[in-house]
Amino acid sequence: MECLIGIRGKDFVLLASDSVAGRSVVAMKKDHDKMFQLSSKLLMAVSGEGGDTVQFAEYIAKNIQLYRMRNGYDLSTKAAASFTRRNLADYLRSSTPYMVNLLIGGHDDNDGADLYYMDYLGSMVNLPFAVHGYGSFFTLSIMDRYYKEDMTKEQTLALLQRCIDEIHERFIVNLNSFKVKIIDKDGIHVLKDIRPTTKPPVEAEGTQQQQQLMDTA
Amino acid sequence: MNGDADKLLAYNGGAVVAMAGKQCVALASDMRFGRDQFQTVSSQFPKLYCLGPRLYLGLTGLISDIQTVSETMQYHVNLYELNERRQVKPHVFTSMLSNHLYAKRFGPFYVESIVAGLQPKTYEPYLASLDILGGTTVSKNFSVTGTCKAQLYGMCEPLWKTDLDSMNLFEVLSQALLNAVDRDALSGWGATVCIIEPDRVTLRTLKARMD
Numbered sequence: 001m002e003c004l005i006g007i008r009g010k011d012f013v014l015l016a017s018d019s020v021a022g023r024s025v026v027a028m029k030k031d032h033d034k035m036f037q038l039s040s041k042l043l044m045a046v047s048g049e050g051g052d053t054v055q056f057a058e059y060i061a062k063n064i065q066l067y068r069m070r071n072g073y074d075l076s077t078k079a080a081a082s083f084t085r086r087n088l089a090d091y092l093r094s095s096t097p098y099m100v101n102l103l104i105g106g107h108d109d110n111d112g113a114d115l116y117y118m119d120y121l122g123s124m125v126n127l128p129f130a131v132h133g134y135g136s137f138f139t140l141s142i143m144d145r146y147y148k149e150d151m152t153k154e155q156t157l158a159l160l161q162r163c164i165d166e167i168h169e170r171f172i173v174n175l176n177s178f179k180v181k182i183i184d185k186d187g188i189h190v191l192k193d194i195r196p197t198t199k200p201p202v203e204a205e206g207t208q209q210q211q212q213l214m215d216t217a
Numbered sequence: 218m219n220g221d222a223d224k225l226l227a228y229n230g231g232a233v234v235a236m237a238g239k240q241c242v243a244l245a246s247d248m249r250f251g252r253d254q255f256q257t258v259s260s261q262f263p264k265l266y267c268l269g270p271r272l273y274l275g276l277t278g279l280i281s282d283i284q285t286v287s288e289t290m291q292y293h294v295n296l297y298e299l300n301e302r303r304q305v306k307p308h309v310f311t312s313m314l315s316n317h318l319y320a321k322r323f324g325p326f327y328v329e330s331i332v333a334g335l336q337p338k339t340y341e342p343y344l345a346s347l348d349i350l351g352g353t354t355v356s357k358n359f360s361v362t363g364t365c366k367a368q369l370y371g372m373c374e375p376l377w378k379t380d381l382d383s384m385n386l387f388e389v390l391s392q393a394l395l396n397a398v399d400r401d402a403l404s405g406w407g408a409t410v411c412i413i414e415p416d417r418v419t420l421r422t423l424k425a426r427m428d
Contacts (some may be wrong), residue, residue, distance in 0.1 A: 089285045093324055117258065123229065123280035125250055125259045136256070156336075 003135030013210030077106030232363030232405030248407030318351030
């Protein structure tokens with residue numbers, strides 16, 4: 001039921017995740033942050049099995065930090081994503097596989113901004129935009145239509161707003177707030193939560209007439 | 218024991234085909250990365266990996282395993298070339314890959330591979346295909362693998378001729394791949410072809426049906 005969205009813009013990556021923490025049919029928390037900071041310019045959004053998400057994300061984050069401590073510099077986005085992928089793939093055939101789907105967004109000096117999509121089997125691909133969860137059925141075609149290379153932050157946020165509006169319109173589960181973060185050359189920036197645009201209630205034809213009739217009767 | 222094998226090999230979709238010509242060999246793959254069979258994640262996922270100046274590996278099956286196997290084989294080739302101080306021959310690489318796959322006999326990697334290369338010095342074409350357990354078949358004409366294996370056989374058999382030169386081989390291979398993947402829902406979404414000749418390797422992207 002969780003939705004993760006990633007969009008690559010001009011020299012930045014935008015990651016958005018819904019903020020509902022749910023168990024079965026209950027929404028336990030409505031302002032939950034599903035993104036984990038791996039390093040100063042690396043962010044990972046996780047969804048999947050409860051517990052596995054946090055455990056795996058923290059394990060990867062700590063190892064990325066260890067590399068930094070040992071070598072004095074950060075891993076590139078591609079290297080960090082490959083490391084994460086190899087861990088997921090290795091654990092897949094162990095007795096304790098991690099059922100997590102991820103989006104990794106990062107910025108480094110050599111390759112600029114990069115977005116990596118990874119599923120729980122350990123398949124990874126670099127994409128201009130990516131979505132995990134049921135939300136993908138509603139939003140990927142919108143992104144195919146409206147995405148352009150090198151969009152500005154405003155354009156990317158507008159595209160994200162379109163996607164969230166569509167999810168709100170057609171997805172049966174109520175995901176009415178998304179946490180949004182941007183990674184660029186200056187680091188990770190937390191933006192305001194994004195909610196679906198409120199639309200005026202649609203009144204059915206003849207409702208007013210019916211109401212008048214009922215009042216006089 | 219491996220009743221799931223067919224299902225897992227078709228989970229992500231994909232197709233790879235290779236053909237031998239006169240002193241050249243060509244390898245082509247589709248570009249689709251699918252998920253759960255009916256969703257398409259990416260149309261920029263070629264399944265060809267360069268492991269040496271005249272040695273290419275094409276892999277189909279579960280993409281996670283494709284990535285793991287290609288990375289591991291790159292590691293083995295790098296180590297071989299550092300230790301032996303010479304390039305690995307295609308048939309030696311095929312043995313290495315076969316051994317690596319059979320090592321997981323009771324929990325295999327869900328990949329079906331094609332090794333395409335030119336023998337050093339003679340530049341004779343070498344084509345081999347391997348199943349998920351590393352069972353190897355060396356071919357003289359063409360090798361096919363993927364979710365549209367049957368369609369690829371149907372295209373390759375009538376089109377292939379002996380001693381095709383590199384231009385004609387490219388045409389024949391491209392037509393074989395494009396028409397085969399158009400009859401398979403899980404393959405396609407782009408195509409890439411690699412022609413390996415003694416003095417050069419040419420990578421081309423084909424204009425394909427994006428559905």
